[in-house]
Amino acid sequence: MRFKKSISIIAMLISLTTYAQEKLIALTIDSELKDNANAVVRLRETQIEFSSYNKMITKGKRVVTVLNASGRRNVGAHLSYDNEINIKKLGAIIYDALGNEIKKFKKNDFTDESAISSFSLYEDSRVKYLDYTPVSYPYTVEFYYETITNNTAYIPQWMPLQNYYVSTEKSIFKLIYDESVGINKKMNNLGNHDIEEINTPGQLLYIGSNIKAIKPEAYSPRFKDLVPYLQVTLNKFSYEGYTSETNDWKTMGKWMYDELLADRTQLSIKTQDEIKRLINGIQDPIEKAKIVYNYVQENTRYISIQEGIGGIQPILASKVDEVKYGDCKGLTNYTKALLDVVGVESYYTRVYASENNTVDVDKDFVSFVGQTNHVILNIPNEKEDLWLECTSQTSPFNYSANFTDDRDVFVITPEGGKIVHTKEYKTEDNLQSTKAKVSVDVSGNIFSEIKIDSEGTQYGNHNMIENASEKDKKLYYKNYLSDINNLEIVSLSHSNDKEKIVFSETIKIKGNKYASKAGIRLLFAPNMFNKTTNVPPRYTSRKLPFKIERGFTDIDEYEITLPETLEVEALMKPVSIDNQFGSYSASIEKNSENKLVYKRKLILNKGDYKKEDYKAFRDFYLKIVKHDKSKIALKTIQ
């Protein structure tokens, strides 16, 4: 961190008021801040004041100059609220490029809408936003607000750079707190940005200046991992009337358990008897858990309802048992309740679920429910813990790939909380194996039976076709094998082994004129069913590091039978590439007079890479694409 400590706070604050006036003139923006920017945050002031542990007053001001139409979404003149957040002040003023006032908006001029997420049936969250159509660019929006809430569990984070394509001229964060309560804070990804930290007893003050806009690039980590942000929590906070004093994960978990989870797992005698009957005679806890998981999948469904404390506390297990639906909290708690009945230990677990990125709960910084968005169930196990996704009616037992895998999560036990890492799906386990027998005729048509087995993360990419209609399945395979024009799907079938977690597909196809004729020759690429065609985009100067979130392995083996009237004229040479990103090998061999065997193996490793390595990564892909489309030539025997 680099801090400038010379400036006194008072001088700082005095200068801010006059400073603010200049911010209204778009023409004075430094040209460096306009690079790659659609909007410039001229001034962002957030002041958070805790008059006690259960009262938070937030005063905010944003002055944003929008440079073009794409920048409109970055005005950020909106305020989320719910029953617990009282809006004291809300307004906005629009200025033209020269800083002349065009229009004023008062609280009632803002549009008020419910803010229910797409996955929810009901939530109590709402939003007030500014609906303003600009008539020319640049223009500037000054937006201010003040809110009071008794919920102090979530304290807004300070993020001086708010998004891609937005730069920040000045961002100030001030937090006033009672020293006897105390706070915890953590600064992340500081980098070498111009950020000053001026902290005094009872007050935090951070000032970020002249932070340039960044542009998204393919394969880059998520935005939040690239930019500085400050997290703050109170050592004693209040949430929906509950009070907690915690500064480690253990006590945070203990509090959660005692206040929000305990005594919510009672079930009716009828249900208890039913589940006991189902596991009758079974001793192994994992086998019991499988039966319980299956019972939950067969009897419930996922419906999200987020209201008040229900946003964080599960509904009673007995209620889920009655209505047979619940959200992630309710269904997880219900599954736990059933497991309790049959004597299998399990723990309610908060996780940040996301498909594209594996996001950890920060084990070094204790925050309210660990900044998570989902709940799963942990079953401790000597060899390897099990993780149950209780919102899915179809997922195999203990399958967490592509959603909650390979990340630190917050496990809540009656003794307290702890951070545990979920199952990592390893490169070699994420296997897609394609085996095919192919025959080629003299006209270049191919006939083949293809078998695809998918495991690990790749299971999740293939099994969604299982329940599609026949018509959609055919269309799916035509797109999957899009490289073969004039494809006919002769037959198809699947089997889904949820026990071993393998999805197997068998497809019989006919590819008319897959091999192209050139005079007396037939040409075709022996990699018929798994060609890599997309190359990562080219950057003349890559700015951001890149990341491969999950590794995988593809194995292909095709036995190709040729017609007797054709002979091989040219085969490609075997290739083998090995580097830090993975490996690739491909070969084709003559097995007998009219039989060829094509073998290919592609491994991509998970990893974090420096921007300097991007070109090598792209080159690796270019080579794969090149070899995947390599053709062989057959000619008529004269």
Add this chain to the structure above:
Amino acid sequence: MRLLIIVALLAIQGLNAQNFKFGKVSKKELVDNTYEKDTTANAVVLYKSHNIKFMYNDDDGFTQRNEIHERIKIYNKEGFNWATRKVRLYDRSASKREKLIGLNGYTYTLENGKVVKTKLKKESIFEEKNNQYLATKSFTMPNISEGCIIEFQYKVDSPYPQIDDVILQYNIPIEKLEVSIKTPEYFNYKKQMNLKAKFFPDIKESKTQAKVTSLNKERSGSGLQLRTSENSYSNWSYDVNVMEIEEQNIPALKTEPFVNNLNNYRSKLILEYAYFKGPNQGVKSYADTWESVAETIIKSNGFGGQLEKENYFEKEVDALISGIEDPIEKVNVIYNFVQNRMTWNGNIGFESRNGVKKAYKDRKGNVGDINLMLTAILKYVGLNANPVLTSTRANGIPVTPTISGFNYVITAVNIDNKLLLLDATNTITAPGTLPLRTVNWQGRMIMPNGTSNWIDLSPKVFSRENVLLDAEITKELSVTGQVRKRLTNYSAYNFRNKNVALQEDDLIRNMEEDKGEIEISDLEVKNLKTLNKPVSYSYNYTLENEVEEIGDKLYISPLLFLATKETIFKQNERDYPIDFIYPIVTKQLVNLKIPEGYAVESLPENIKLQFNGNEGDFSLLVKETKGTIQIIINNNLKATYIIPENYTQFKAFTDAIVEKENEKIVLKKL
């Protein structure tokens, strides 16, 4: 004997007839576990009834009531989302609010051979105020499992005479549907089916009478309010128009590729509120004939009224056109002026929202504000300009005279008996090219005297794409060269739409996408913002691994990286048409220089392909002169609307083009 037969008949009927009375779910319905007529169905509506009627009382006048009753069988987990229902309600104020009442529901399951009923309770019912105008009542049924049946009923009371579209088809099959619509003689509706749908019901129409005991006999007023003025009880009656639909086995509406809005194909009954005729009163028309539609609109303050105002723009417009005589130039200047002055706020609607005067001052407005203003200015400068009502592609097609069928307005200006269509809400089209959202079959041009006629909106002018590709194969078998492209009309529109906001490096990255191992440099784009000229651009490139070397031969696709690599249409047949909207001509000229030490072994054969007579044609001509191969490809697609019946032929045509474009040039080593 006779009695026996009757008993027998009753018994048979008793066996076959399902009982659709609320709550009478049978064990048989629960046991059934597939729907034979469509085995892909995840759920089936066993029964739906929808009754619309109007109730009268002296205080409120008429109230519209919709009664809904549905019974749905859920076969599998994929069908579980049918157990959740959301009902949208207008909610503007206490007196202008639709109310959902009498919600009642049960889930039926089979447990140990017994039918078990679970009631829908309050905790599963939610009310959300979406925004200023809308609220949503939602509910989710309890105790859902595979094979269960849900049943619910509710009523929606509305203070409005307007009837929402009556939905006759779901994304799952409907086994039995009963609809009845009973409207008092005073409210008159135009009925219209969605013509794009594949399913049409039979509608039976009849008349009946309703009797009312009222405080007085002098009734007046309009809308739903029939006011009272005397204090004497009286009985009166009115005619009721009845429409009834009774249908069975309505197929599910299923989507397919290249259908951008499946709802456009949903079977529904559209009831346009046409006119009000109170007792002892004249007709207050809302829509009826095209004349009355046009008249209503032209007389309304939000539309016709806006065309007459002139004083707000006079000064600026006078200065703008002084000295300009040529009408085309006048159009260009004024169109440009309005396009630049006004910012579209994203709202559609053919009426001016806040009035053209205010919109002009604020420099922004909805579609009505901007295009009515444009029309007024064009008229003011002496041109024959008129507004044209249209319906956006998302809105469907109005066929019979309706007002609500339209949701957009554009401007038509007549120059030498040719109509030029204008829409100044967008910033990327030149006069004559409408943004695609409003190019939807035909529009209704409204004349000042209240007459109106249809205007064909489908573009007749070809959108052209001319490509010049120079390529040279180097000794190392790289390809280098230059590409020059020129795009007109919608080809230019699409390019502008995609690229106008991009920085150069992003533009290059976009162009490199899907072109293999290419590096593009020296990109030059012309007329990206000069709308009345074609967009043209050029770039240099180097391309690796495009030339395939097998043995001592080289294989190259004639169009290199510009070839379409994959067939576009993968289905063997279609249920819905494909709409290309505008006709396209592509001309591609390739000059490929052969590397030293190589000669041509074989070239793709010249070819000419046709689709449906001359609705589409494709030709490829190859010749070699002095070490250069020249390829000329012409592709015209006049047909813009491919009906399902012609799909197979069309697919064969496009497949053949892709095949031809991927045929190889073979060079041999000397």
